[in-house]
Amino acid sequence: MNQQHPVVERYVTHLETAIGGLDPADRREVLQEIRNHIAEATAAGRPLDVVIKSLGPADALGRAYAVELLLHPQNDRPRHAAERWFRIVGLVVVLSIPTLVAVSTLGSVGISFVASGLFTFVVGVLEAAGVFPWPHLIDLPPVVTIFLGPAMVVVGAVALVALRFYIRSVVRAVRTSLAPIRAVDRSQ
């Protein structure tokens, strides 16, 4: 079959218009494939009009390509997977040192201040009541330690809350990176 046959050319021209939303490389391959199909089918002895009719209207064939290539949810999945891993690696690079500093500083300040504050408060109360077995373990008046203890607990609690907030933010950022990315229009 001569590929320059006007019926073939008219069909291919209509199809080219119908798949105008695809990227140029896809468009070229699609048109070549349909030309090949027509050539193979006519070479196998099928009449050209039957072959064209079997392909269906060029508009409908174009829409079928658009549905598969532009709207299919799995489209571009491998590219998005690569993008996702780049984002995860980027997050690790950017967040590793801040996370180390935040966890070690806020964690140690939080735990030690809360524990020390509680201990100081209890010691102050026992000393004020005169029942503490080792007087002057803390070299401050009991009244001061009674107020100093809760202040230390507050500082430690603030550090722990800040650490929790930081960890939640990091987890949210990582989850966002791991979440599948919706398909985008390949024509963009």
Added chain:
Amino acid sequence: MTVTPSGDWTSQLRRGVLELCILRLLRHRPSYGYEIVTTLEALGPLAAGENTVYPLLRRLKADHYLETFTRESPAGPPRQYYRLTQEGRRRLGAIEKDWGEMVQAVERAVVKGEVA
């Protein structure tokens, strides 16, 4: 294609299993569009039109389950062949497993009537 009273249902079913059929068809050797279309035509109820098969082939390629290469044809223009990628083989394995489970479930539900 014959239109039957269950035509719409058959059409939906065919569309669902067509991807499996194409991947299975290409498991052992590459094939080109026209050959794939005519092979599927010979499968009776599974026969799908060119306007379904060719777009699906392109999508499977876009999803990296298939890749293409060109080979000279004894007659006519060079053919564009499709072959399975490694990802396509994994996809085929996963779909075959799902299909097997689906067939067993349908067998139990419809044929043996285990589901009321």
